[in-house]
Amino acid sequence: MLKLNFPSFPTLQTDRLILRSHSLADAEALFALRTHEDVMRYINRENPKNIKETEERIRQVHEGYNSRISVAWVVAQKENPGKMIGEIGxxxxxxxxxxxxxxxxxxxxxxxxxxxxxxxxxxxxxxxxEMKLHSICATINPGNNASRQILLKHGFKKEAYFKEDYYFQGKFLDSEIYGLLNKNWNIDNTF
Ligand SMILES: CC(C)(COP(=O)(O)OP(=O)(O)OC[C@H]1O[C@@H](n2cnc3c(N)ncnc32)[C@H](O)[C@@H]1OP(=O)(O)O)[C@@H](O)C(=O)NCCC(=O)NCCS
Known part of the structure; x- marks a missing residue:
């Protein structure tokens, strides 16, 4: 079994961004994201009903990290690290x-x-x-061309297409699965 041995939360930086841990102070920004029609169009998850539910989600993200079974980052710009503009994990x-x-x-x-x-x-x-994963996958709603294109640009390959395997709000939706193997990852990949 792979172990996620983070001694402390792995804050990451890129040219323009800081990828940091979630804070309860992000609840409002996260609520705005997860209730935005354009953001949620292909996510197919129930929207949070209020800030309290969003805070609960932030606690779950912390629990996942504290028990070393998942890890997720707030995306913020370096010039304004307190303002959450996105999420990745x-x-x-x-x-x-x-x-x-x-x-x-x-x-x-x-x-x-x-x-x-x-x-x-x-x-x-x-x-x-750092995590020593062997493979990384992503599941998309087949209508989500933006997400498909970004995955392809980063070297992910289509691995599967499941028909009507996902039940959401009274409908059975298809899923497309993309995957990338560690040995096929090219760190110099430009995007
Ligand atoms: C998908 C998403 C995260 C892309 O974020 P982004 O920062 O705008 O993407 P980037 O600017 O890095 O785009 C990289 C490439 O992805 C593709 N892409 C991004 N948005 C696209 C769009 N609306 N339509 C088609 N292709 C798109 C393009 O190939 C783009 O490269 P290009 O700009 O040189 O053409 C963003 O559209 C989003 O948050 N969507 C809603 C949430 C979502 O669907 N998440 C994924 C769930 S699986």
């Missing part, structure tokens, strides 16, 4: 198989500026080099 892990699922979202005011590309590159590098 390994929310679901399969440590027996040295595998983790990556997820991400960004506030639409910041779309198409290569922000998630920058964060994804860092988090994938961290996943392979």
């Amino acid at each position: 390994y929310y679901r892990t399969d440590l027996a198989n040295h595998r983790a699922e990556i997820g991400y979202m960004l506030h639409p005011s910041f779309w198409r500026k290569k922000i998630i590309s920058e964060a994804l590159h860092k988090v994938v590098s961290f996943g392979f080099e």
